[in-house]
Amino acid sequence: MKLQALSGMKDYLGYESEELTDLSNRGLELFARAGFRQIRTPLLEEAELFDRSLGSGSEVVNKQMYTVQQGGDRLIALRPENTAGVVRAVNENRLLSNRSQLKLCYAGPMFRHERPQSGRLRQFHQLGLELFGRSDPLADAEVIWLGQQLLQQLRIDNTKLLINSIGCTECRPDYIEKLIDAVEPAAEKLCQDCQQRLSTNPLRLLDCKNSCCQELYSDVAPSIVDHICDGCRKHLEQLQEYLALLGVESFLTASLVRGLDYYNRTTFEFVSGDLGQQDAVLAGGRYDGLVEQLGGEACPAIGFSAGLERIMLLRSSYNDPRVDVAVDCYFLPIGKQALYKILPLVAASRSDSSGLRVELGNPEKTVKSQLRRANRYGARAVLICGEQELDKGLITYKDMASGEQTALDLTTQKKFAEQLKRLYFKFN
RNA sequence: GUGGCCGUAGCUCAGCAGGCAGAGCACUCGGUUGUGGUCCGAGUUGUCGCCGGUUCGAAUCCGGUCGGCCACCCCA
Known part of the structure; x- marks a missing residue:
C-alpha cells in the first residue's frame, strides 16, 4: 500500500x-x-x-x-x-x-x-x-x-461578532427548566437530534439548524437573556457598553450556545x-x-x-499571495575551477549582513541552462565566473532586467562584497 | 458516525454505451565559441488511487477499500 x-x-x-x-x-x-x-x-x-x-x-x-x-x-x-x-x-x-x-x-x-x-x-x-x-x-x-x-x-474583514450570555450556575438551571417546559409539549414535531437533545443537552436545542425546529423555538422558547439573573444581565449590559465604547460592533444572538460545558x-x-x-x-x-x-x-x-x-x-x-520568493543573486560557475573560486563567495554572501537570497548553479551545466534556471528563480543578478574571469581575477555581474554586465574585482572577499552590494542596490 | 459527488503525467484536465494512455502547461535538451526571458524544434514523464470481480479484452462495468470535496453532526 x-x-x-x-x-x-x-x-x-x-x-x-x-x-x-x-x-x-x-x-x-x-x-x-x-x-x-x-x-x-x-x-x-x-x-x-x-x-x-x-x-x-x-x-x-x-x-x-x-x-x-x-x-x-x-x-x-x-x-x-x-x-x-x-x-x-x-x-x-x-x-x-x-x-x-x-x-x-x-x-x-x-x-x-x-x-x-x-x-x-x-x-x-x-x-x-x-x-x-x-x-x-x-x-x-x-x-x-x-x-x-x-x-x-x-x-480579515466581513466578520460579524455574535455575543450571548448563557447565564451562571445560579440562573441557568431555572432557564433550562423553563425551556424544557416550553418545548416538551411539541416534542413530536422536533427533528431526531432535537428529541435527543431535549434529554441530554437542552441548551443545544437553540442552535439547531433545522428550520422547522427554529420556527418552533422562536414561537415558544423563552429567550435566555430574558431569564438570566440580575448579576448576569448587568454583566452583559456593561459588556455591551464597553464594546460600543471600543467601537466593536456586536450582535446579541440568543441561539449562540457553545458546545463545551x-x-x-x-x-x-x-x-x-x-x-x-x-x-x-x-x-x-x-x-x-x-x-x-x-x-x-x-x-x-x-x-x-x-x-x-x-x-x-x-x-x-x-488576495492571492502565492508568489514564490525570488532569488536575489545567482552564482554561475563555468567548470570546476570556477566553482572553487565561487564557493567561498556564495558562503560569504549567504551569511553576511546583506540579507540577500543566494543560489548556486551547477558547474557541469552549460551557461545557457544555468541562465535559464537563474531566470526561472527570478534572480535579479547573476554572477558569472569562467575561464575569462579566472584569468583576470574578476567576476562578471549581470543585471537580469537590463542585461547589463559589469566586471567585479575578486582580489579580496571584502572588496567583492562591497561591490556586489553597491551594484545590486544600484539596479534594484 | 451518516449521506452525495470525485480520484487519469509534476499541475489543470480530456478519454468512460469495454479494443494500443491523451492534450495544454511545466520540465530536459537543441537552434555551433560562454548569455536567460520571447520564438522555433526535439524529447522525457503514468501501478489510470489501491484490491478484487465480470470479460477474449477493463482507465471505462460491478464490489470493496483508501484519499479528497460537499452536506448532516459538531466545532476553530
Missing part, C-alpha cells in the same frame, strides 16, 4: 507553512503588547482532563478525541483544544499564587477526530489567549477587542459568511468555574481561540 498522510492531516508546503508561522507570530506579538505571556503546554494530556473540563457528554470528548491506552488503565489524549491544558498548567505551576491577574497566550496544533471538510482538519492550528483572575465585564471587553484587533490586523455568562464568536458551514473564525467565552473544577483555587477567567486554517482560507479568498 502506498504511504500517504492520514485522513484530515495536511502537509503545509512552502508558502502555507510560512504563512502559518507568520500568522502565529503576528498574533502572539499583538497579544504581547496587551501583556500576555506565552505558554506552551504538551500536546498529550491525561484524557481525564478533557472529560472533566469539556464535559464527558460533549461531542468533542465523546467522539472526537484521539486517545491512546497507556500501561494499565491510563488513557491519554491528544489535546482537542487548549484551554483545559492551560488551566491544568496554571494550577500545577501555581501561576496564580501572589497575583490577582494572569494573561497567557499560545499557538499550536489541536486534534479532533471528525469528518474532514474545508476549514475543518483533524490536526489544525489554534491561536488564542486566556485571561485569569478577572470577573468584571471590562475583562470580557478587552479580550473581545483583542480578538477583533487580531482579525483586523490579519486583514465549562462556559458561563459571556460567549462570543466571530463568524464569516465566506467560510461555508464552518463559519466560526474566532470564538470563546467566560469560564469562571473551570480553574476550581480542575483542582485550583476558585478563579474567574475568559479566553478565546482562533482557527488559523480558517484565517488562511479567508485571506486567500481576498
Whole structure:
C-alpha cells in the first residue's frame, strides 16, 4: 500500500507553512503588547482532563478525541483544544499564587477526530489567549477587542461578532427548566437530534439548524437573556457598553450556545459568511468555574481561540499571495575551477549582513541552462565566473532586467562584497 | 458516525454505451565559441488511487477499500 498522510492531516508546503508561522507570530506579538505571556503546554494530556473540563457528554470528548491506552488503565489524549491544558498548567505551576491577574497566550496544533471538510482538519492550528483572575465585564471587553484587533490586523474583514450570555450556575438551571417546559409539549414535531437533545443537552436545542425546529423555538422558547439573573444581565449590559465604547460592533444572538460545558455568562464568536458551514473564525467565552473544577483555587477567567486554517482560507479568498520568493543573486560557475573560486563567495554572501537570497548553479551545466534556471528563480543578478574571469581575477555581474554586465574585482572577499552590494542596490 | 459527488503525467484536465494512455502547461535538451526571458524544434514523464470481480479484452462495468470535496453532526 502506498504511504500517504492520514485522513484530515495536511502537509503545509512552502508558502502555507510560512504563512502559518507568520500568522502565529503576528498574533502572539499583538497579544504581547496587551501583556500576555506565552505558554506552551504538551500536546498529550491525561484524557481525564478533557472529560472533566469539556464535559464527558460533549461531542468533542465523546467522539472526537484521539486517545491512546497507556500501561494499565491510563488513557491519554491528544489535546482537542487548549484551554483545559492551560488551566491544568496554571494550577500545577501555581501561576496564580501572589497575583490577582494572569494573561497567557499560545499557538499550536489541536486534534479532533471528525469528518474532514474545508476549514475543518483533524490536526489544525489554534491561536488564542486566556485571561485569569478577572470577573468584571471590562475583562470580557478587552479580550473581545483583542480578538477583533487580531482579525483586523490579519486583514480579515466581513466578520460579524455574535455575543450571548448563557447565564451562571445560579440562573441557568431555572432557564433550562423553563425551556424544557416550553418545548416538551411539541416534542413530536422536533427533528431526531432535537428529541435527543431535549434529554441530554437542552441548551443545544437553540442552535439547531433545522428550520422547522427554529420556527418552533422562536414561537415558544423563552429567550435566555430574558431569564438570566440580575448579576448576569448587568454583566452583559456593561459588556455591551464597553464594546460600543471600543467601537466593536456586536450582535446579541440568543441561539449562540457553545458546545463545551465549562462556559458561563459571556460567549462570543466571530463568524464569516465566506467560510461555508464552518463559519466560526474566532470564538470563546467566560469560564469562571473551570480553574476550581480542575483542582485550583476558585478563579474567574475568559479566553478565546482562533482557527488559523480558517484565517488562511479567508485571506486567500481576498488576495492571492502565492508568489514564490525570488532569488536575489545567482552564482554561475563555468567548470570546476570556477566553482572553487565561487564557493567561498556564495558562503560569504549567504551569511553576511546583506540579507540577500543566494543560489548556486551547477558547474557541469552549460551557461545557457544555468541562465535559464537563474531566470526561472527570478534572480535579479547573476554572477558569472569562467575561464575569462579566472584569468583576470574578476567576476562578471549581470543585471537580469537590463542585461547589463559589469566586471567585479575578486582580489579580496571584502572588496567583492562591497561591490556586489553597491551594484545590486544600484539596479534594484 | 451518516449521506452525495470525485480520484487519469509534476499541475489543470480530456478519454468512460469495454479494443494500443491523451492534450495544454511545466520540465530536459537543441537552434555551433560562454548569455536567460520571447520564438522555433526535439524529447522525457503514468501501478489510470489501491484490491478484487465480470470479460477474449477493463482507465471505462460491478464490489470493496483508501484519499479528497460537499452536506448532516459538531466545532476553530
